[in-house]
Amino acid sequence: MGFKKLEELKDAVYMCTYCGTCKVAYTYGPPPLFAPICPQGERFKFDAYLGSRSKSAMAKAILTGATGWTDTLVNSLFTCNVCGGCEYQCQTDFKPEILHTIEALRYEAVKAGRFPKEHGRIAENVLKYRNPYGEDPERKEDWADSKYEGGELLYFVGCTAALRRPEIPKAAAEVFKALGIEFTILGKDEVCCGSPLIRTGQWDAAEQIMGETIDRIVETGITDVVTTCAGCYKTLTRDYASFDFKGYDKLKFQHITQYLLDKINPSSSLGMKVTYHDPCHLGRQAEVYEEPREILRKIGAELIEMPRNRGNAYCCGAGGGVKGAFPDLALETSKKRVEEAESLGIEAIVTACPFCVRNLQDAEPSVPVYDIIELVRKTL
């Protein structure tokens, strides 16, 4: 139970053959898809950065003592978006443990004191304020026009949406109201899901708050939990599942796109040409690909796919602590993704994660970037 340490992952690491299939996105088609998939590899080019092949090398280097925590090793480890684009390509038994290995390496790096100071600050903030932004917990309710309580649904808002993208929870609340769904929020008592800590290897800090996060949910007595954040969804459904938190097994988590799919009945048609960006945490890492697309169809959006979609989606560049520690790289990556979207002649970029919304907006696209819930609200 708990996070798998590097030593426990050794056998999986040695299943990597160094074949290099993870270096690029490819599917046979027809037509075939070929495209870059590793944002940090695109930037730094050396094989020491490119795809999960470089991460198995890293694990071997550390496990065998072949190298220490060299500057490039640390830089390669922390400029990785933990996006899983490489993992999606891999076909060997290393595949299911690739992202765990990256995070376990980060945990070792943190213990060795070799990690970006920005990540350390995130941990301090979460421990002190229960959110990574270091904001007063009261502010988590700023977006809400009332303290939502009651009903059979708990809306786990998440720190980024509540504190940085208030338009998302506002839209979600309006949609719930329009559908006559009563719901509860935790507001100032909502504790960070721990995603930024887990991804960046700050596991000791993560373990200090995860139990509390679940306790707050369990205390409401509500078992149906919905999130608008892809990161919260992945963390609550995947990472928590390897722990034994009291009451966790009774909880049923859904991303809002899953929850709403059979509930919405749009009164108007959006009539907008959009593309959908799969958040890494919702798509590849939680396999929620079709619900957001079906919702877009249902609300009357004309969906045009980017060449890299679903499992082959190119990361927005924010994840894995990159936005916090390497903002220039995060921006460089989001610009590439925005270019891919803009080339389709669309009117808006839609995604389903506040963190993606934020980073794609930072690339200053020529079209607006929406969270899917904002578009749903427009049609109800």
Added chain:
Amino acid sequence: MSWDKERVYKKLVDILGDEWVSDDEFVRFAYSYDLSFVEPKMPDIVALPETVEEIQEILKMANEEKVPVVPFTAGTNIGGLCIPEKGGIILDLKRMNRIIEINEEMRYAVIEPGVSHAQLAEALYRKGLQFGWPVGPPSASVLACAINHGIGHLTGRYGLNSQMITSMEVVLPTGELVRLGSAGITGSWHALYPVPRLDGMFIGMLGTTGIVTKLGINVWAIPDYRDVLTVSAENIEDMTSYMIRWGRYEAADDLTAVSWWLAQIPIPYPYRPKPDDEPEWFSYSVISGYTEKELEAKREMWEMALREEQENGSSVKEYEYPEEAKRARTQLPSQIVGSTKNYAKSAGGGISWPGTFTPAPKWPEAFNRWKEIYIRRGLSPSVRVTLYRGTHYGMLRAMTPFDKRDPEKIRNAKEAIVEALQVALDVGGIPYKPPIEFLEEVYKRADPGYVELVKRVKDMLDPNNIMNPGKLLVR
């Protein structure tokens, strides 16, 4: 090390800029090994040039400094070809990844070293064209595969991928730039004929005589109709006889047989006996046509060959492959058959082979001896045989997974492979993309005149022996 690392590093930075040169220990580690049993060795510096001019400058500098240079594209070969025997600089060519031309009428393409099979497949498909896709990772380099006698599929009746080369541009070890084939005479990249075949000095030479910076290659139309014809046989003798009879028509795009062990996914590791009631050999032939009738005519020829074999008492018979397995024969490049999934999914990371061209009539003798060697060593005789250009080239190899966590298991696999190679050499086979362990065996038997000429060519082109030194073994 007889060269001054600090000075060389600085000169590389002067040529490429700080960003594209590294001597970080982890960077060097990441370039120190590959899939194979070949012992890891670190380069001293890794550099990523982007232009031909930069490569010229680097090689001139390397000659002055007498520092080894190893060209590297994707690092996905399984012969340790880019593992630097004597340290020095690895030149990773991935930034040189332009498809310079696709000529639809003449059906050739001109590519740089960093172009992957995935990249070329996408570009060619848009024009209804294909290349000889190997069952390698889609990220592997087309150029490196072709100049090292890599093999392709679906174009087997035209030959090996090195036979698809139409022209090339090479930076010589001393820094001069040359173009060979028609590109060297008129600037058109369509053919290696009818000019002196100087390209041979750079093919199969494992990057020891220069750096190929552009390559012209034949490409083919994707046919409108395809079928996969599948049979089984109880033994290698019957399978070989069937393949030679059917192969003489030169009708199949891919004519391959695999032993029971290679047909398992993944290959049993360690060795597991084949159940008695299952055939030992399976074969697939990919046929194609531009009309239904053309396809039908080929099917008829195949039925004729099969009937003739059966009338001679052969155990070969039609055998239905699962649909997915059939599709995998034509849907190339492929992550599934092309990555190491089918070979080493759960073995422990290692994969090597005795990869040889062995005359088809000698396959039975070689396989039966390989089987004994492999089983004795607890390894599956997961052997594949393929005919290229009708019956002209017989490819024979054994995919050999092993566990890299255990030095004893690496040694065991290596010894089995070298023993198998000795058998192939006994019956007239020759290894391709050979690690130096294979060349040791080759030179024991090779004509002294041949070895001397290889040395002379190497010395003439690379007087300071800077290019991938040690890899060709003669220098």
